[in-house]
Amino acid sequence: MFSNLSRYRAVPEEVVADVRGEAAVAAGLRPLPEAPAVLTHVIKAGDRLDQLAFAYYGQPLQYWRICDANPDYLSPLALLGREPLITTFFPVSEPRTGPPWGRTLQLLADTVGVVDVVVVDELGPPRNTALLVKHNQLDVDAEGIAEVIGAVGFTVGIPAERTRVGASIFIPAAAEPAARGGGS
Numbered sequence: 001m002f003s004n005l006s007r008y009r010a011v012p013e014e015v016v017a018d019v020r021g022e023a024a025v026a027a028g029l030r031p032l033p034e035a036p037a038v039l040t041h042v043i044k045a046g047d048r049l050d051q052l053a054f055a056y057y058g059q060p061l062q063y064w065r066i067c068d069a070n071p072d073y074l075s076p077l078a079l080l081g082r083e084p085l086i087t088t089f090f091p092v093s094e095p096r097t098g099p100p101w102g103r104t105l106q107l108l109a110d111t112v113g114v115v116d117v118v119v120v121d122e123l124g125p126p127r128n129t130a131l132l133v134k135h136n137q138l139d140v141d142a143e144g145i146a147e148v149i150g151a152v153g154f155t156v157g158i159p160a161e162r163t164r165v166g167a168s169i170f171i172p173a174a175a176e177p178a179a180r181g182g183g184s
Contacts, residue, residue: 002027007030007064008027008030011027011028011029011030012027012028013025013026013027013028014026014027014028032068032071033068035065035068035069035170035172036069036172036173038171038172038173039170039171040168040169040170040171041056041168041169041170041171042166042167042168043080043081043164043165043166043167043168043169044165045163045165047080048080049063049066049067049076049079049080050063052066052171053065053066056171056174057174062174063076065172065174066079066169066170066171066172067079068172069169069170069171069172070169070170079164079169080164080169081163081164081165081167084136084137084138085115085134085135085136085137086134086135086137086161086162087132087133087134087135087161087162088132088133088135088142088145088159088160088161088162089120089130089131089132089159089160089161089162090130090131090132090133090142090145090146090149090156090157090159091128091129091130091156091157091158092129092130092131092149092154092155092156092157093129093154093155093157094129094154095153095154095155097153099129099154100152100153100154101119103152104131104148104149104152104154105117105119107148107151107152108131108133108145108148108149111135111140111144111145111148112139112140113135113136113137113138113139113140114133114134114135114140114145115134115135115136116133116134117131117132117133117134118131118132119131120132131149132162133145142159142161145159146159
């Protein structure tokens with residue numbers, strides 16, 4: 001069913017029911033293998049997993065080895081900080097009438113795509129207040145969130161996306177020469 005170069009080649013096949021209830025052969029679950037890191041890679045803007053796999057293994061289709069070595073990230077896009085779910089930092093200035101936190105948090109909670117909001121309040125001169133908003137950028141962008149925050153009276157500064165640029169990921173050892181090559 002799978003190529004000798006595939007990461008699924010050793011996964012046992014199972015008989016399962018398809019959408020019509022008929023028997024179909026499918027690959028079973030692939031347990032996450034041990035993938036001890038040999039080194040780390042600092043993420044740069046524009047990094048792609050296939051390019052990293054080519055740089056470290058000479059084979060772009062071996063990107064899954066890097067994914068296996070970083071199991072804290074549920075998707076390859078998350079590993080490099082390119083998944084739809086992002087966190088954006090919104091500096092805010094409170095209105096003179098006092099901060100409308102309750103209304104702001106409720107409006108953000110009601111906004112499609114907003115997953116979580118954290119108020120960051122640093123006392124001391126100058127007082128810095130901000131909102132960290134985790135959101136699905138496919139549903140709502142930073143501009144839309146800034147409009148919601150501004151609609152209740154806050155002055156919103158320039159939003160800044162929290163990215164993984166500069167963060168490290170693990171790079172496991174290359175495969176044995178016989179297993180190097182393509183496959184998925």
